[in-house]
Amino acid sequence: MADFRGRPAYLQIADDIRSQILDGTLQAEDRLPSEADLMADYGVSRIVVRNAVEVLRSEGLVVKQQGRGSFVRAQRPQRTRVVGDLYSERPEASPFAASARASGQVPEWEYQTRRTTASKTIADRLGIQAGDPVMRTSYRFFADGEPAMLSTSFEPLAITEGTPVEQPEGGSVTGVVPRMDAIGIHITHVVEDVTGRSARPYEAETLKVPVGVPVLAIERTYYAKSRPIETADIVVSSDRYVLSYRLPVPPRTDQPTPR
């Protein structure tokens, strides 16, 4: 192994394999050479090749499977979660929406609903007091039979208690906006705060992704005027999802557009 600039061997090997992945020499789903092969190829010990592959795994380029080998991970996420003006005039918009419906998007999910009390965090987001009663609903969404999205939502019971839409699911109307419409509350806007982080063990297990892959965590709140109506924590694997936001740009603004 040529020792270039004293740069650690495992990083050089990682660089080498990475460029093979990026330039297409190694394609998605291809198996990497086994650890034994790499040891022989580069003339290093096993720990070096393991470190090298671990770097690539941590970058999300490679997945490892005990007993089978290490594989180049498919890079492109397939599904798009669209938020915004679905009826945009943009012609490219329709393929997305169409594919979302076409690719087996039978609304497939399971949920668990229960009454509970608001934690401080949730209370802040809903503009209520910690300890106030809320309806908590956990969803697990599936796509092609695979778990694809996790969501936990909270609604203040002060709003829905005693109404026909107290239960988020099971009634004749579903979806926050129509449900609230049904009791005379008209959602005016939604805020989604998006962060990226590595999957927690629970999420990795539930979403069936390798530990450490990046996920997108969305903190979503629906508002009627300035009043928070519902808030939810949503987690999707960034492997499988692109979040697509489509926003109108109001004409004649003095405000500099955020870059």
Place this chain on the structure above:
Amino acid sequence: MADFRGRPAYLQIADDIRSQILDGTLQAEDRLPSEADLMADYGVSRIVVRNAVEVLRSEGLVVKQQGRGSFVRAQRPQRTRVVGDLYSERPEASPFAASARASGQVPEWEYQTRRTTASKTIADRLGIQAGDPVMRTSYRFFADGEPAMLSTSFEPLAITEGTPVEQPEGGSVTGVVPRMDAIGIHITHVVEDVTGRSARPYEAETLKVPVGVPVLAIERTYYAKSRPIETADIVVSSDRYVLSYRLPVPPRTDQPTPR
């Protein structure tokens, strides 16, 4: 080390430390016990404690520094990139916008602009032919002197060539929307496709984040009616940024709201 269910020792140790982080026994910026300490505490070899800490590092809970130790990573991102109706009636909206301006947001950036031709990918996004001339501008944004956001934008020269706003920077108007307004093109909406992934080596270096931390990659395109006007690739460290999208919800829609 009590061998619980044959679960690997390094995972048990990782679980142990993780719960200490999550329950607050170990707080942000605290130093973890050194590898030697952990070896003694749990009665295992160094490779086991290194594997354990590596798990936490890969989850983004811990950062390691050679010569100093391993530290609990501060979890909450500080900055918010807001897209959407800044003049929302929501009272909580103002603190965000205010803090964005207050926290030393002197518009601090450097850029490089050059004429080039569109790659296939960019041409598709701009609705032009590959090889058509475009203006390419790379930005590096700083916050508190630290690089915080990378962006590369493309505009078809067919639109701006020969106009006063051919150069994205340096003129009297800046920002895509005002610049295009100035030549009679009125941006109607913007699409942002957000994905999460691990930082590439170049990005990790440029953004000064440890390799492997998740970043958010945004593919943004501005449209005037259905015509793409500008497209950009934006990368931010998810350590430091929350993306906040504020969208109006139109009244009386039959369309089920995307969950």
Place this chain on the structure above:
DNA sequence: ACACTCAACACGTTATAACAAGTAGGACGA
């Protein structure tokens, strides 16, 4: 008082060794 040196300590890199556990395919028997 200040700057320099150096040792102690932290994590980083690599080698060798052994056994565990999951996978796949071929051999073999019913």
Place this chain on the structure above:
DNA sequence: TCGTCCTACTTGTTATAACGTGTTGAGTGT
């Protein structure tokens, strides 16, 4: 033909050992 078993191959886990490199603070000399 079909299912079982076994074996070879793969990654997973752990131990021991040694040396490299970055950090820090105590001690020392000026």
